[in-house]
Amino acid sequence: MLDLLRSSWRIGLAAVMAVGVSAEAGAHPHVFVKARAEILFDGRGRMTDVRNVWTFDPAFSAFATQGLDSNHDGRLSAEELAPLAKTNVNSLKVYAFFTFLTVGKQQIKFKFPDQYFLRRHDGRLTLFYQLPLANPIAPGAYTRLEIFDPEYFVAFTFAKQDPIILYQAPRGCAAQYKPPHPLDAGIMAKLAAVPVSQHDLPRALRDAAVGLAHVFTVTCLQ
Amino acid sequence: MTQNRRARLRIIIAAAAATALILLTQVGPAWAVRSPFGIATPETTGPAFTGPLGGFFAWVALYQAEFYKALTQALGGIKHSGHAFALLAGVSFLYGIFHAVGPGHGKTVITSYLLVSRQTVKRGIVITFAAALMQGLMAIGVVLIAAAILNVTAVQMTHATDWFEIISYVLVTAVGAWLLWVKTIGRRLHRHAHAPAAHCDHDHAGHALVPDARLLSKPLTVSRAWAATLAVGIRPCSGAIIVLVFALSQKLLVAGIGSVLAMSLGTFITVSTLAILAVSAKDVALRFAGLDSVWAERIMHVVEIGGALLVLLLGLTLLGGALDGGLPT
Numbered sequence: 103m104l105d106l107l108r109s110s111w112r113i114g115l116a117a118v119m120a121v122g123v124s125a126e127a128g129a130h131p132h133v134f135v136k137a138r139a140e141i142l143f144d145g146r147g148r149m150t151d152v153r154n155v156w157t158f159d160p161a162f163s164a165f166a167t168q169g170l171d172s173n174h175d176g177r178l179s180a181e182e183l184a185p186l187a188k189t190n191v192n193s194l195k196v197y198a199f200f201t202f203l204t205v206g207k208q209q210i211k212f213k214f215p216d217q218y219f220l221r222r223h224d225g226r227l228t229l230f231y232q233l234p235l236a237n238p239i240a241p242g243a244y245t246r247l248e249i250f251d252p253e254y255f256v257a258f259t260f261a262k263q264d265p266i267i268l269y270q271a272p273r274g275c276a277a278q279y280k281p282p283h284p285l286d287a288g289i290m291a292k293l294a295a296v297p298v299s300q301h302d303l304p305r306a307l308r309d310a311a312v313g314l315a316h317v318f319t320v321t322c323l324q
Numbered sequence: 325m326t327q328n329r330r331a332r333l334r335i336i337i338a339a340a341a342a343t344a345l346i347l348l349t350q351v352g353p354a355w356a357v358r359s360p361f362g363i364a365t366p367e368t369t370g371p372a373f374t375g376p377l378g379g380f381f382a383w384v385a386l387y388q389a390e391f392y393k394a395l396t397q398a399l400g401g402i403k404h405s406g407h408a409f410a411l412l413a414g415v416s417f418l419y420g421i422f423h424a425v426g427p428g429h430g431k432t433v434i435t436s437y438l439l440v441s442r443q444t445v446k447r448g449i450v451i452t453f454a455a456a457l458m459q460g461l462m463a464i465g466v467v468l469i470a471a472a473i474l475n476v477t478a479v480q481m482t483h484a485t486d487w488f489e490i491i492s493y494v495l496v497t498a499v500g501a502w503l504l505w506v507k508t509i510g511r512r513l514h515r516h517a518h519a520p521a522a523h524c525d526h527d528h529a530g531h532a533l534v535p536d537a538r539l540l541s542k543p544l545t546v547s548r549a550w551a552a553t554l555a556v557g558i559r560p561c562s563g564a565i566i567v568l569v570f571a572l573s574q575k576l577l578v579a580g581i582g583s584v585l586a587m588s589l590g591t592f593i594t595v596s597t598l599a600i601l602a603v604s605a606k607d608v609a610l611r612f613a614g615l616d617s618v619w620a621e622r623i624m625h626v627v628e629i630g631g632a633l634l635v636l637l638l639g640l641t642l643l644g645g646a647l648d649g650g651l652p653t
Contacts, residue, residue, distance in 0.1 A: 159393075165363065165566040168569050169476050169478070186477075186478075189361070192362060193358060251360065256360060
């Protein structure tokens, strides 16, 4: 009996190792973005657009601008950067622009950006683009804006000062920023404790759990 | 050991092998992903940080991110300090180690290939070294030709590497199909050709434990090893390309090349460790299971067919995913 136990334990270990060896998991960032979010309001207190201002790290900026200085003057004009800006927003569409807006319990749909452009300053590229809400809506009691890349190819950070700006918001509206949880030992332990059967958490919750989502809450007092 | 106990043992081992196989195919899912900015396609990825090892991979990703950041900063710092070169090499090496633990179909293909074609640990190390070095050299080659000489844009460079990715998936599929052939139809054909019918049972047991080098002529096996190496090494990693183009823009191309070679060395350390573990785990499991050679051979054979299928399915899935949005133009 002891033999039996011993050999099945060993086989089990070998199986676990085999699985570990072949396991595939999430990516890791090749793009580091310093971001700022802006919400635009109309005269009736409704949100009309979300504007993202994303500054890329120097390495990705250098890669992105490779070969774009077509007139070799050492500067990148708006015209030289325009095709790349277009490629950027077209590609971001598949990823829902990493921007998720919820009013109450309703997930808000965006139209394709109507304004977008790139600028280079001090070796860093900044992408500006504006996502119009399909239907403008007032923030009400609880609005949540989340910005994150669930695949973790893009690592976002927000400035401590003014991570979000509300443009022409009605009086009594305020935004609060909740940075992602640091991936500390406590979170790792919690993740490890989640039973395998519970790994089908809703996507947003799951990613919040690993600490990738930047969450803004907007509340307007009447 | 009594007859009864042996029978139970066999059932348990067969069940464990079957479970391992099912788990292997379950953990395997990977799909090609499009770049969120239209340039620098991310490595193929599985579900982000889920599964029993999710926490571990989140931790790995965190460190990769840190090392990658440190790497690009070290590269930027070289202009100001001589010590930065050693720092850059060290950080690149560590990044390579962590990066290889992360996403990528390379490990699955290499370890499966080594297990199924019954390579020795020594050859496993040679093959993983060749694959890691090739991946680094591909990145260097692409950036030298595309950026330094032709001065193409990031979009065009990304298209080029997307093509390499498709070639890589075709090769993965081909390696999987070849392994499956050798383990099923090819094996039978071979046995019919060489084993006298009267000694079939005896011959089968003893013979099949001999590595496949005997099954196929040696040069052919070497060429298949190259196919597996190419399948894994032909697609340069986005991180390496970004670092090289950044280095080029800073007029530090030599430092960039050094960094990428150090990365390859790190990748080699990780993948060869996994390959050695996989090959030794199989040997140890077989030895300690205490099975007679006929049973051991049967179980191994089932596991190998599973491994071959895994590589084939992985190749097809990756290829399907990559072609889903149309060919890169």
